[in-house]
Amino acid sequence: MLYYLFSYLNKFDFPGAGVFQYISFRSALAIITSLIISLIFGKRIIRLLQKKQIGETIRDLGLEGQMQKKGTPTMGGLIILSAIVIPVVLFCDLKNVYVQLMLITTVWLGFVGFLDDYIKVYKKNKEGLRGKFKIGGQILLGLIVGLTLHFSDMVVVREKILDTAGHPVMRIVETDDQLPDRITYVTRDVKSTRVNIPFLKNNEFDYSSLLWFLGENARKYSWIVVTLAVIFILTAVSNGSNLTDGLDGLASGTSAIIGITLGILAYVSGNTIIADYLNIMYIPNTGELVVFISAFIGALVGFLWYNSFPAQVFMGDTGSLSIGGIIAIFAVLIRKELLIPILCGIFLAESISVLLQVSFFKFTKRRFGEGRRIFKMAPLHHHFQKLNYPEPKIVTRFWIIGILLAVVTIVTLKIR
Numbered sequence: 159m160l161y162y163l164f165s166y167l168n169k170f171d172f173p174g175a176g177v178f179q180y181i182s183f184r185s186a187l188a189i190i191t192s193l194i195i196s197l198i199f200g201k202r203i204i205r206l207l208q209k210k211q212i213g214e215t216i217r218d219l220g221l222e223g224q225m226q227k228k229g230t231p232t233m234g235g236l237i238i239l240s241a242i243v244i245p246v247v248l249f250c251d252l253k254n255v256y257v258q259l260m261l262i263t264t265v266w267l268g269f270v271g272f273l274d275d276y277i278k279v280y281k282k283n284k285e286g287l288r289g290k291f292k293i294g295g296q297i298l299l300g301l302i303v304g305l306t307l308h309f310s311d312m313v314v315v316r317e318k319i320l321d322t323a324g325h326p327v328m329r330i331v332e333t334d335d336q337l338p339d340r341i342t343y344v345t346r347d348v349k350s351t352r353v354n355i356p357f358l359k360n361n362e363f364d365y366s367s368l369l370w371f372l373g374e375n376a377r378k379y380s381w382i383v384v385t386l387a388v389i390f391i392l393t394a395v396s397n398g399s400n401l402t403d404g405l406d407g408l409a410s411g412t413s414a415i416i417g418i419t420l421g422i423l424a425y426v427s428g429n430t431i432i433a434d435y436l437n438i439m440y441i442p443n444t445g446e447l448v449v450f451i452s453a454f455i456g457a458l459v460g461f462l463w464y465n466s467f468p469a470q471v472f473m474g475d476t477g478s479l480s481i482g483g484i485i486a487i488f489a490v491l492i493r494k495e496l497l498i499p500i501l502c503g504i505f506l507a508e509s510i511s512v513l514l515q516v517s518f519f520k521f522t523k524r525r526f527g528e529g530r531r532i533f534k535m536a537p538l539h540h541h542f543q544k545l546n547y548p549e550p551k552i553v554t555r556f557w558i559i560g561i562l563l564a565v566v567t568i569v570t571l572k573i574r
Contacts, residue, residue, distance in 0.1 A: 160248045178249075184449045185421075188245040189456035196241040196460025200234075204464060204471045207231035230469060233275045234461065235477025238410075239268045241457035242484075246450050254446045255312040256491050259303055260484065267396060267483040270295040271475035286475065296393045296483070303392070303487055304385025314347040315493075316430070316440045343434075347442060351380040353493040354438055356500070356570035362439065363496065391495050392486045398505030399482025401512060401537045406469040407462055408539060408553045412504050412560045413481045414458040419501055419564040420488050421451040426571065427492045436571050444492055454484060467550045501567040504560050511538035 164178035177183045208231050242264055250257045274287035307313050318326040327344040351365040365387065366380035403409035426432045428445030458481075464470040473481075485502065489495045499506055515536035523529035534544035542552045 161251055181425075181445050181448050184249040185452040188249045188449050188453040191245040191248065192241040192453040192456030193460045195244055196237050196457050197463055199240065200237040200460060200464055200471075203237050203240075204231055204234070207233060207471065227469070227472075230472055232279065232472040232474040233272070233476050234465065234471035235268065235271060235275075235473040235475070235480060237464075237471070238457045238461050238473060238477045239264060239480060241460055242450075242453045245453040245456070249453075250449050251446050254443055255306065255310050256444055256447050257450055259306060259487060259491065260447065260450050262302065263299060263483050263487045264480055266295070266299050267480040268476055271477065271479035274475040274479070292479075293393060296396055297389050299483070300389030300392045301385060303490065304381070304388040307384060307388070307490075308349075308381035312443055313349070314442060315350045315352065316345050316347050316442055317350070319344045319346055351377070351384050352439065353496055355496050356567075357574055359574045361437070361574055387495070388487075388490055391490060391498065392483055394509070395486035395489075395498060395502055395505060396479050396482035398502065398509040399485070400475060400478040401508045402505055402539070403473060403478040404537060405539050405543075405549050405553050406467040407465050408556055409478055409481065410458050410462045410465050410473065411553065411557050413485065414455055414462065415557065415560040415564050416485055416501055417451055417455040417458060419567050420485065420492070420494075421448055421455065422568060423494050423497075423571075424448050424451060424488070424492045427494070438571065439493055441492060447488065447491065451488065467553065497567050497570060500563055500570070503563040504556055508537040508539070511541070512536045 161178055161184065164172075164175040168175040168179070243261065246257065246261060252258070252261075270287070270292060274292065277283050278286045321327050329342060329344055352362045353365070355361050355363040364380075365383045366376045368383050369376040369379055372379060399409060399413065402412060424444055424447045426436060427438060427441050428443070428448070430440050433440035461471075461473065461477075465473065482505070486495075486498070489498055489501075511533055514532050518532050519529040533541040535541055539552055539556065543549065
């Protein structure tokens, strides 16, 4: 809202109104505002949750310090959601389709997670929302995002026009007598199903290539593959984030690191000069996502103030599902989803540990009549708890690994 107000005032040369046209300035305001909201109003929300006796129900799994967490307020994801949505509404261009999709993702998955927490807390049902309804909500959201990416005229990439020999077409831009003429590439905005792929020299992958057997119709039906990919990525990352939320500060700290990395990727993808230098896809209008991810980072850091060990509040599924969904859809929008296995390596490891544990237990039970386990407990962070590692040490080491993965993700922009 403030973005439009100051854009209007700028028409009348209102002093200082022009700074709102700069993404960097609005990103700074977004991160500061989200921090203030999560720090100041977060405390009030925690008190309200305590007053309503909305506390975490703990199953005794024999983990050190586990039962001390019983009764700690949950549904703290409300702090994160409010600290994201309010700055975005204030400082983003709400006409931007990418911002609209991110807001829908935040609210949608926040609501699904809220229903799950509500059933657990108020209905005293430890299972929460049935898995099929959770997955159903994620699939429906994936359909919305996938179809929007296909049908929206704002979703395009800018590519260089090639001549018959396959070389970029260039033109001379005349300047005044004191400056030399500039040579620029001739470009066009096109609908595309291409995404960046790491480590390869020609670092683009086209989803339509998966439909090679359709011949000339491959591109026509490629949106189906894109939509299925969005659904898979959204479901995997969202549930991976949910599994990671098991120790104080683990999910929020790891997600903040991922958010910072996504912010860098969004900035370089939405800047024509940097994108050309790095030889990556330039995606018009995605620069506005930097403002969104700034609010996301500020919200998580502010929440971490209360969620760090020993936690005063848990995010619950209200926070963890929406955080994972935001990361997944954000990566899809800037066409960096193939970097998710690296960037979200912590989420991936947590998910794989559960998958391996369950699969191996079922296999050995059928084979030997008695189930056996690979890990002492899954998800992976509980395995280390069983090995008597202190909780803060586990969380800190996971953060360090997350930072290393983030650095590797950034490095993929140049190493091919």
